[in-house]
Amino acid sequence: MTLLTTLGLRRKNNWEPPTLLDSLLISPLHFIVTIVYSILLFLRGRPFKPPRDKPAIRVVCISDTHDKTNVNVPPGDLLIHAGDLTNAGTAADIQAQLDWLASFPHQHKVLVCGNHDSYFDPSARLPEDRGKTLDFKGINYLVRDAVTLDFKGGRRLKIYGAPDIPACGGSEMAFQYDRASPPWANTVPIDTDILVTHTPPASQKNHLDLGLGCPGLLKEVWRVRPKLHVFGHVHWGHGRQTVHFDDCQRAYETLVAKPPRGLIRDFFPHSGWVDALWVLVYGVHGVVWKWLMVGPGGNTSSLMVNAAQMYGNTGRLGNPVEVVDM
Structure with a gap:
């Protein structure tokens, strides 16, 4: 066990959530885009609502x-x-x-x-x-x-x-x-x-x-x-x-599925930058569409639950x- 692990700055194994240092060392781009993606999801609201005319x-x-x-x-x-x-x-x-x-x-x-x-x-x-x-x-x-x-x-x-x-x-x-x-x-x-x-x-x-x-x-x-x-x-x-299940999600999944490049290499131009840009563009479009249509989500939205x-x-x-x- 390394000193950083002992101090709680690095996770002990892959079954534990990555620490802030882990995330930055693995891929600062993945880390930043994941935060942006989470904010966009929050702004879009719930994926669905129970029907109004029937019991939930x-x-x-x-x-x-x-x-x-x-x-x-x-x-x-x-x-x-x-x-x-x-x-x-x-x-x-x-x-x-x-x-x-x-x-x-x-x-x-x-x-x-x-x-x-x-x-x-x-x-x-x-x-x-x-x-x-x-x-x-x-x-x-x-x-x-x-x-x-x-x-x-x-x-x-x-x-x-x-x-x-x-x-x-x-x-x-x-x-x-x-x-x-x-x-x-x-x-x-x-x-x-x-x-x-x-x-x-x-x-x-x-x-x-x-x-x-x-x-x-x-x-x-x-x-x-x-x-x-x-x-x-x-x-x-x-x-x-x-x-x-839209272009924003597809761009996000494409990005995070790519092998992480590490702290230094992430700052050199690569295809992940394009994916990150599309996450932002499609995500903002989704948020604007949600508010214009007055209501979260749509009939193609889903909820994933780790229970x-x-x-x-x-x-x-x-x-x-x-x-x-x-």
Whole structure:
């Protein structure tokens, strides 16, 4: 461990958020443009609003509880858990989490597993758990499939869930795939309202993933454009982010997906400068259009939610539960 790491000026590993010094050393251009992009998103407002003539559907999002149950889960219509219910992934541990989820009064509950939930993947299941079964108690467990749920006011939501995740551990980890061969292309139904995955999309700290997400999943999200995408896995990435699927977002993603050039080389002209300029131009255009049209977002906008409850690598829960009204 270096002195800068000991002093807290550099992060210990890639699973922690970069410090200010990290960001500047990696790419001052990426750092500045990310701040500008965040401001532009804030000025454009919410990606969508619930319909005025029908009751809103309150979606409560959690993930990465890792055997713990000391979560203040607020009331709502739909409860989503985006995986990593447990640490060891045994049938007994998973059943305890299922029992806990089933105790809540939400009308519907949806679950995908995470890489730590070994039992769900036959290739990762512990020998002592083979032959054991689970009682889902009415919870909709999704593994590369969809469910359509009915809510008050005649409203319906189609939810697609998949547990697949870029390889990040040994054979005891569930549903891993080679990062070079993502399985997402044309797998999510085009009429999906809510997408639930354990892995975040993208890479290079793009969408609440600290550079640990999947670019292949991001391409699929661009194709489908669900109103809400719920995921977890990267604890320090917890939060929410609006995505508008427009030229501003495309320019931003193009920039941050490029290999960082470092503190010195970033100040010499390169193609990233052009991408940064387009982020500003398209972003300002989007803000002006939003205010002229009187209302945030549009029908092509979405919300990404990293619902991880585990507070970083502390081993304790501490992140707030994410609640979305649709």
